Amino acid sequence: MKALEEKIVKEGIVLSESILKVDSFINHQMDPVLMKKIGLEFADRFRNNQITKILTIESSGIAPGIMAALELEVPAIFARKKKSLTLTEGLLTTEVYSFTKRESTEIAVSNKFIEAGDNVLIIDDFLANGQAAIGLASLVEQAGANVSGIGIVIEKSFQQGAEEIEKRGYRLESLAKIKSLNNGQVQFVRQTQHTN
Amino acid sequence: MKALEEKIVKEGIVLSESILKVDSFINHQMDPVLMKKIGLEFADRFRNNQITKILTIESSGIAPGIMAALELEVPAIFARKKKSLTLTEGLLTTEVYSFTKRESTEIAVSNKFIEAGDNVLIIDDFLANGQAAIGLASLVEQAGANVSGIGIVIEKSFQQGAEEIEKRGYRLESLAKIKSLNNGQVQFVRQTQHTN
Secondary structure (H helix, E strand, O other): OHHHHHHHHHHOEEOOOOOEEOOOOOOOEEOHHHHHHHHHHHHHHHOOOOOOEEEEEOOOOHHHHHHHHHHHOOOEEEEEEEOOOOOOOOEEEEEEEEOOOOEEEEEEEEOOOOOOOOEEEEEEEEEOOOHHHHHHHHHHHHOOOEEEEEEEEEEEOOOOHHHHHHHOOOOEEEEEEEEEOHHHOOEEOOOOOOOO | OHHHHHHHHHHOEEOOOOOEEOOOOOOOEEOHHHHHHHHHHHHHHHOOOOOOEEEEEOOOOHHHHHHHHHHHOOOEEEEEEEOOOOOOOOEEEEEEEEOOOOEEEEEEEEOOOOOOOOEEEEEEEEEOOOHHHHHHHHHHHHOOOEEEEEEEEEEEOOOOHHHHHHHOOOOEEEEEEEEEOHHHOOEEOOOOOOOO
């Protein structure tokens, strides 16, 4: 997605060979016009998949999630993160390990909102090792629903997430794919042309 | 705002005389079409105030915040909540006390994104005791910026928040004002007519 790649080049800050800071337009300050375009792009890629629900995770997945939901005219649900859950009645839960924080978090969704028969599109802002996306997919499957695909705003293609997701047979659509952050430069994976 | 009040009557669950559950359309599952209308209503009420930034707080403020930002064509920033902050360099921070959880949380925003001269519209999903909104206003003022107003999706008018906010001289716009949740019934404050 060209507008997104251009914004990353212009405003993204390469903090290290594995960390790209996009807090001026994605995950702290948000550019609503770009977010709308992101939502539209996700919608276009999944328009023919009879999506019935969007599932994302707090906090940075909410903006792209709601924008995709608006375009597809389906509800969006955000999973909540908890250090540990004491009460799990009525909840679908799973554990997600963060390599960055070196800790596990429980994520949870009410079982009222994802049901057997739902076709769920999972949305998140970043894909690194894929643990969050795979955790969200597990919640969907616990509900007996179908994972129609995983939509990611920025994929760090030099990490394991994309491979882990595809290995499990899920369809993955990433709007920007980063090949490398070496030498303080953002290099994108050369993609098939998508209009935006 | 009529569409919001109707949705509250239809889908809101009165859990007690002080707790209204709206997790099927506002703060867990989200109705994107209603969120867009909420954003438009906030934008209409603040259209003439030269808003330059929206400030909200994770997680439930993000959806109404980004929708208002889209209509006003300004960036939206969400404050992050932390149990305790160790590094505060480059951050505007303040402490927010939650009467529900009986604990204090630190909230933080990067000082890069709110500056002197900004006219900031604060958005949140609920107003109860007003601590979150007043905390957000404090972050804006620490930056030397102007609090143009506070926009709330659902105000629990039987609690202290509205009074606390107005006492401090901030303009408050709440889209639904709940007078009482007694006897399992949602009763709204009779409002001046707003078209939606």
